[in-house]
Amino acid sequence: MKNPDNSSVSQLLNIIDQYSLDILNASDAEILERAKEAGLNPKDLADSGKSLLLQAETIAKRNRLAKAKSGAINAKSRAKDNDVSSFSDAAKARSFIEQCRKSHPTEISLAARNGEKMDDADAINLANQLSELIEKNSE
Numbered sequence: 001m002k003n004p005d006n007s008s009v010s011q012l013l014n015i016i017d018q019y020s021l022d023i024l025n026a027s028d029a030e031i032l033e034r035a036k037e038a039g040l041n042p043k044d045l046a047d048s049g050k051s052l053l054l055q056a057e058t059i060a061k062r063n064r065l066a067k068a069k070s071g072a073i074n075a076k077s078r079a080k081d082n083d084v085s086s087f088s089d090a091a092k093a094r095s096f097i098e099q100c101r102k103s104h105p106t107e108i109s110l111a112a113r114n115g116e117k118m119d120d121a122d123a124i125n126l127a128n129q130l131s132e133l134i135e136k137n138s139e
Contacts, residue, residue, distance in 0.1 A: 086128065090120035093127035100130050 023031070035042045087093040101108050108130070118126070 087124050087131070090123050093120075093123040094118075096127045097123065097130065100134075 026034075032042050035045060087096065
């Protein structure tokens with residue numbers, strides 16, 4: 001089978017566009033009349049159209065779900081590979097926070113604590129959050 005040239009494809013697309021516009025601009029009565037003239041049952045056509053739309057919707061939802069699952073699996077995999085964001089030692093967490101503050105002095109500031117020091121749980125939580133932010137910005 002030989003490939004159609006661009007002008008043939010362009011002409012075919014123009015015909016399709018014109019036909020589509022004719023259908024969209026036609027009244028319901030005109031469409032029903034044309035269907036009856038062609039020997040078609042309008043209810044069967046409507047049911048067939050609804051069925052096609054429902055199938056398309058189902059396929060689109062499946063594709064979105066598959067994409068979301070893939071993204072979640074990739075995120076879990078990256079988190080396991082880059083186990084940087086799971087601090088459990090408060091001293092390491094504090095050290096990481098200080099490194100971040102020194103390397104990004106204008107971007108990172110810590111809230112005032114009325115003279116109180118950060119407890120271990122807060123330090124670990126902050127280090128994990130900073131690590132996640134750094135990981136997201138590096139993607």
